[in-house]
Amino acid sequence: MAAELQVRRYEEKYLLAPAQAAALQNLLDGVLQRDRYSANGAYFIRSLYFDTPEDADYKDKLLGVSERKKLRLRLYDVQAQQVKLEIKAKRAKNSHKQSAVLDRSTALALVNGDPTPLLAEGPAARAAYALYQGEHRAPAALIDYERTAWVFPVGRARITLDSHVRASKSDSLFEANVPMVGVLDPMTILEVKYDRPLPPWLGRMLSSIPGAPMSISKYAMARARLY
Numbered sequence: 001m002a003a004e005l006q007v008r009r010y011e012e013k014y015l016l017a018p019a020q021a022a023a024l025q026n027l028l029d030g031v032l033q034r035d036r037y038s039a040n041g042a043y044f045i046r047s048l049y050f051d052t053p054e055d056a057d058y059k060d061k062l063l064g065v066s067e068r069k070k071l072r073l074r075l076y077d078v079q080a081q082q083v084k085l086e087i088k089a090k091r092a093k094n095s096h097k098q099s100a101v102l103d104r105s106t107a108l109a110l111v112n113g114d115p116t117p118l119l120a121e122g123p124a125a126r127a128a129y130a131l132y133q134g135e136h137r138a139p140a141a142l143i144d145y146e147r148t149a150w151v152f153p154v155g156r157a158r159i160t161l162d163s164h165v166r167a168s169k170s171d172s173l174f175e176a177n178v179p180m181v182g183v184l185d186p187m188t189i190l191e192v193k194y195d196r197p198l199p200p201w202l203g204r205m206l207s208s209i210p211g212a213p214m215s216i217s218k219y220a221m222a223r224a225r226l227y
Contacts, residue, residue, distance in 0.1 A: 014211035167222035
């Protein structure tokens, strides 16, 4: 059975120019610890998003619908034998994520249109099955980027810088050399996630970088670029 996780937290996003991102990275390295995945530098993330035939998730984001959701598969190495399945729901700045860890064959079955292996997994996977089947979802965009992350134990705060965002219409989740187009270069996305308000000193430090608040998502930007 797949390992499962549920997370509820606040989430804010900002768009940074290269100089702003570099300055913030230096500040964060001086006061916070990087997470174990980016201790030696940025790490790779790939997500495959599934949408409805009517592009409901994409349109809800563009229209600013308060309550939204996404269904995606996520991996950190195309050779990986396990993949994260995630349902991410959002209401204003509040986010709730259900996730399950699937084996490679189950993830491939889902990509190829067969969600039935999810029924043998836990609640999150079965919820994804219902979403997939009930809304006739299919792969809509493959998105790659590099992430550097810092953690702060108070309120389980997590701060990330995502760069070199690129996308493809491909559903080749495990293919290393998928042709992609740039989505944001040279800009970087700052994401701040936390359970409780950040300490004032950390809030002041983050606000010292004049990034633009960002209401659009990587998925929405990728869709706009690809279609």
